[in-house]
Amino acid sequence: xxxYKNKNIIILIIILSxxxxxxxxxxxxxxKNLLKKDPKISVIIxxxxxxxxxxxxxxxxxxxTLKEIEVIIVDDNSNDDSLKIIKNYMENDERIILIRNKExxxxxxxxxxxxxxxxxxxxxxxxxxxxxxxxxAFDLLYNECEKNDLDLLHFKHKSDKFGYINNI
Numbered sequence: 001x002x003x004y005k006n007k008n009i010i011i012l013i014i015i016l017s018x019x020x021x022x023x024x025x026x027x028x029x030x031x032k033n034l035l036k037k038d039p040k041i042s043v044i045i046x047x048x049x050x051x052x053x054x055x056x057x058x059x060x061x062x063x064x065t066l067k068e069i070e071v072i073i074v075d076d077n078s079n080d081d082s083l084k085i086i087k088n089y090m091e092n093d094e095r096i097i098l099i100r101n102k103e104x105x106x107x108x109x110x111x112x113x114x115x116x117x118x119x120x121x122x123x124x125x126x127x128x129x130x131x132x133x134x135x136x137a138f139d140l141l142y143n144e145c146e147k148n149d150l151d152l153l154h155f156k157h158k159s160d161k162f163g164y165i166n167n168i
Contacts (some may be wrong), residue, residue, distance in 0.1 A: 039070040039095075040142050042120030046110035047086075048076040050128030054085045060131035062093055066138035072117055074110035075100045 043061050047054075061071055073086055075098065083100075090096045099113055111125060122145055124138070134140070145153055 037068075039120040040066060040068040041070075041122050041124050041138055042114075042118035043069055043071045044111060044114030044118065044123060044125045045071065045073045045128055046076065046107050046114065046125075047073055047078060047082055047128045048104070048107075048110075049078045049080040049082060051078070051081040051085055053129040054082060054089075056131045057126060057128055058086075058089055058096075060133070061126065062089070062095070063135050064132070064138045065136045066142060067095075069095055069138060070118070070120060071096045072114045073098050074114045076106065076110050077101050077104045 045057065045061075050057075058071070058073075061069070071093075073096065075082060075086070077100070083098075086096070086098055090098065097117070099117060101110070101113075114125070115123060122142065124141070126132070132138075141153060141155075144150065
């Protein structure tokens with residue numbers, strides 16, 4: 001079994017290195033992220049024309065009781081009002097980092113870019129149309145990971161009648 005696991009890790013490293021050497025990978029300046037130390041959780045939000053959901057999803061992340069987070073939004077060259085909404089949030093919250101692709105590269109690329117640029121001890125990926133209902137969800141998740149020395153925590157979600165709300 002170990003033999004296959006190592007092979008998967010090697011394949012993942014090769015795929016990530018292809019992103020690393022890609023000239024179209026966006027660079028960003030992290031000057032706005034003023035956290036004194038590395039964040040406990042990096043929240044990665046891949047985004048493409050998700051302006052109608054951003055206030056819900058981003059608001060649910062920024063209202064968390066755990067404040068030692070960074071929010072990395074990887075915009076996949078949206079052409080709606082997403083950037084305007086994000087920039088309004090960025091004016092009031094230094095935890096938000098925006099990375100913008102020069103061309104549409106799809107969700108897997110966006111998630112990978114987010115992971116490669118994250119500084120948090122743990123990574124939480126949130127889709128653009130999801131929101132976190134409980135304000136202490138990140139506290140609960142972080143404490144569970146620390147208490148049990150976890151590398152990965154998988155949990156179920158609950159959808160509302162519209163089918164787009166994650167509930168921890």
